[in-house]
Amino acid sequence: MVLPAEIRSFLSEAGELSRFTGRFFSQAFRPRYELYEFTRQCYLIGYSSLPLIGLTSFIMGLVLTMQLRPSMVDYGVESELPSIVGIAIVREIGPVISALIFAGKIGSSIGAELGSMKVTEQIDAMEVSGTNPFKYLVVTRVFAATLMLPVLIILGDTISLYGSFLGVNIRGTTSSHLFWTQVIDSLAFSDVLPAFIKTYFFGFAVGIIGCYKGYNSSKGTEGVGRSANSAVVVASVMVFVIDLLAVQITDLLGLN
Amino acid sequence: MPEEATIVQSDQLISADAANAVSILHLYKSFGNNHVLIDFNLAIKKGESVVVLGKSGSGKSVLIKCIIGLLKPDKGTIAVFGKNVSEIKEEELDKLRAKVGFLFQSNALYDSMTVRENLEFPLRRHWIKVSQAEVNKMVLEALDDVGLAHTVDMMPVELSGGMRKRIALARTLILKPEIILYDEPTTGLDPITGKEIIDLMNDIQEKYNTTSLIISHDMNCVRMTSDRVVILVEGKCYANDTWDRLQQNKDPKVKQFFE
Ligand SMILES: Nc1ncnc2c1ncn2[C@@H]1O[C@H](COP(=O)(O)OP(=O)(O)OP(=O)(O)O)[C@@H](O)[C@H]1O
Numbered sequence: 001m002v003l004p005a006e007i008r009s010f011l012s013e014a015g016e017l018s019r020f021t022g023r024f025f026s027q028a029f030r031p032r033y034e035l036y037e038f039t040r041q042c043y044l045i046g047y048s049s050l051p052l053i054g055l056t057s058f059i060m061g062l063v064l065t066m067q068l069r070p071s072m073v074d075y076g077v078e079s080e081l082p083s084i085v086g087i088a089i090v091r092e093i094g095p096v097i098s099a100l101i102f103a104g105k106i107g108s109s110i111g112a113e114l115g116s117m118k119v120t121e122q123i124d125a126m127e128v129s130g131t132n133p134f135k136y137l138v139v140t141r142v143f144a145a146t147l148m149l150p151v152l153i154i155l156g157d158t159i160s161l162y163g164s165f166l167g168v169n170i171r172g173t174t175s176s177h178l179f180w181t182q183v184i185d186s187l188a189f190s191d192v193l194p195a196f197i198k199t200y201f202f203g204f205a206v207g208i209i210g211c212y213k214g215y216n217s218s219k220g221t222e223g224v225g226r227s228a229n230s231a232v233v234v235a236s237v238m239v240f241v242i243d244l245l246a247v248q249i250t251d252l253l254g255l256n
Numbered sequence: 257m258p259e260e261a262t263i264v265q266s267d268q269l270i271s272a273d274a275a276n277a278v279s280i281l282h283l284y285k286s287f288g289n290n291h292v293l294i295d296f297n298l299a300i301k302k303g304e305s306v307v308v309l310g311k312s313g314s315g316k317s318v319l320i321k322c323i324i325g326l327l328k329p330d331k332g333t334i335a336v337f338g339k340n341v342s343e344i345k346e347e348e349l350d351k352l353r354a355k356v357g358f359l360f361q362s363n364a365l366y367d368s369m370t371v372r373e374n375l376e377f378p379l380r381r382h383w384i385k386v387s388q389a390e391v392n393k394m395v396l397e398a399l400d401d402v403g404l405a406h407t408v409d410m411m412p413v414e415l416s417g418g419m420r421k422r423i424a425l426a427r428t429l430i431l432k433p434e435i436i437l438y439d440e441p442t443t444g445l446d447p448i449t450g451k452e453i454i455d456l457m458n459d460i461q462e463k464y465n466t467t468s469l470i471i472s473h474d475m476n477c478v479r480m481t482s483d484r485v486v487i488l489v490e491g492k493c494y495a496n497d498t499w500d501r502l503q504q505n506k507d508p509k510v511k512q513f514f515e
C-alpha cells in the first residue's frame with residue numbers, strides 16, 4: 001500500500017520528533033548538568049511571558065464574566081456567576097489560553113533562536129568548545145518551559161479571577177470575600193489537580209517542539225523563519241491534543 | 257597525472273603514528289548521492305603548516321569538520337595525536353578538542369553574547385577551574401593579539417565582517433591550541449588586514465610551534481603560511497608538495513590554481 005505523500009511526511013515528522021524526545025530523556029538525567037544556563041532560561045522564559053499572559057488572562061476573565069451574565073440573569077442564577085466562571089477558568093480556559101500564548105511567544109523564540117544558531121554554525125562552535133549543545137541548549141530550555149508554564153498559568157488564573165471579580169462588580173456588587181468564597185467552594189481538589197498536571201505537559205510540548213524545529217532548521221534565513229513558524233503551529237495543535245487526552249484520562253480515572 | 261614528486265602514495269604517507277599531529281587514512285564521506293570525499297589521505301607532522309587548496313564545494317570544509325569530529329566519516333580513520341576521533345568517548349573527545357582550535361568559515365560568533373562572553377565561553381567550558389581575574393587577563397591578551405581590545409563589551413552585530421573574523425580568530429587562539437584548523441582565515445578581509453592575520457598566524461606558529469591546517473583561496477596567504485600545499489580534487493588528495501614546486505608543475509589540474 002502506498003500512502004499519500006502528506007501522510008508519509010507527517011508520519012516521518014512524528015517519528016523524528018519522537019526520536020528527538022527520546023534523545024532528550026537519554027541526555028537529561030546524565031551529567032554534566034547545565035544548572036546556570038537552566039536558571040537563566042527559567043528567568044528569561046518565565047519573566048518575558050508574564051506580562052503578556054497576565055494581560056490576556058485579565059481580559060479573558062473580565063470578558064467571560066460579562067458575556068455570561070445576561071444568560072445567568074435569564075435563568076435567575078446570577079448569584080452563581082463566580083462559581084461558574086471559576087470552574088471555567090481554572091479547569092479549561094485559563095490553562096489552554098495561557099498555553100497558546102506561551103506557544104506563540106516562547107515556542108517561536110526558541111525555534112528562531114536555535115534555528116539561527118544552527119544555520120550560522122554556532123551550535124557546531126559550542127560543540128568544539130567542550131560543550132554538549134544538546135544539553136546546553138535543548139535540555140535547559142525544555143526543562144525551563146516545563147517548569148515555568150505551570151507557574152505562569154497559576155498566576156494567569158489568579159489574575160483572570162481578579163478580572164472576573166471586576167466583571168461581576170460592573171453591574172451589581174459582590175464583596176471580595178463573597179466572590180472568593182464562592183470561587184473556592186465551587187472548586188474541588190479533583191478539578192484543580194488534573195488541570196494543574198496537564199500544564200506541565202503543555203510546557204513540555206512547547207519546549208520540545210520549539211527545540212526540535214530549531215535544531216533541525218534547514219539552511220538559510222528562510223529555514224529559520226519556517227522553523228519558528230511551524231514551532232508555533234505544531235505546539236498550538238499539541239496543546240489541544242494534550243487537552244483532549246487529559247480530559248479522557250481524568251474521565252477514565254473517575255476524577256470528573 | 258601530476259609530476260613524479262607530487263604523486264600521492266597513500267601507503268608511504270600514513271601510519272597512524274603519534275609523531276603525526278593528524279593522520280587521515282582512506283577517508284570517505286558522502287551526503288546522499290553527493291560523494292564529497294573519496295579515499296582521501298593526508299598526514300600532518302607536528303609543527304607543520306599545511307594548506308588545502310580546492311575549488312568551492314570540493315569538500316574542504318567537510319574535511320576539517322571530520323577532523324574535529326563535527327561530521328562522522330562514512331569510512332576510514334582520522335587520528336589526532338594518535339587518537340581515532342570517530343571512536344573515542346565524548347569526554348576524551350572534549351579533552352582532545354581543547355587542544356585543537358577551529359576557525360569557522362562563517363565565524364560562528366555567538367550573537368546573543370558580547371565579545372567578552374564569546375571569548376570566555378571556550379575557556380570556561382574547557383577549563384572549569386580558572387579564576388575570573390585570569391579569565392579577564394586571557395581575554396584581553398587574546399583581543400590585543402588581533403588588535404581589537406576596545407571591542408570587548410560590544411555585541412557581534414555591532415562589528416564589521418573583518419572585525420568579526422578577527423574576534424573569531426581570537427576565540428580560536430585563546431586556549432593556546434596545539435593544532436589550529438583555519439577555514440578561510442582571510443576571506444572577506446581587505447589586503448592589509450589579511451596581511452595582519454597572516455602575520456599573526458605565522459607568529460603563533462613560531463611562538464608555540466603549533467600545527468596548522470589552513471584552507472584558503474588567497475594565494476598570498478597560501479604562499480606565506482604553507483610548508484606544504486595539498487590540492488583536493490574530486491574528493492582525493494590530488495597533489496601534495498611545497499608551494500614552489502607545485503607552482504612549477506605543468507599538470508593542468510594543478511596549474512589552474514596558480515594562474
Ligand atoms: N551538512 C551537509 N549536508 C549535506 N551536504 C553537505 C553538508 N555540508 C556540505 N555538504 C556538501 O558537501 C560539498 C562540499 O561542501 P564544503 O562546504 O566542504 O565545500 P568547500 O570546499 O568548503 O567550499 P567553499 O570553498 O565554498 O567553502 C558540497 O557539495 C555541499 O553541498
Ligand SMILES: [Mg+2]
Nearest residue numbers: 316317361439
Ligand atoms: Mg568551505
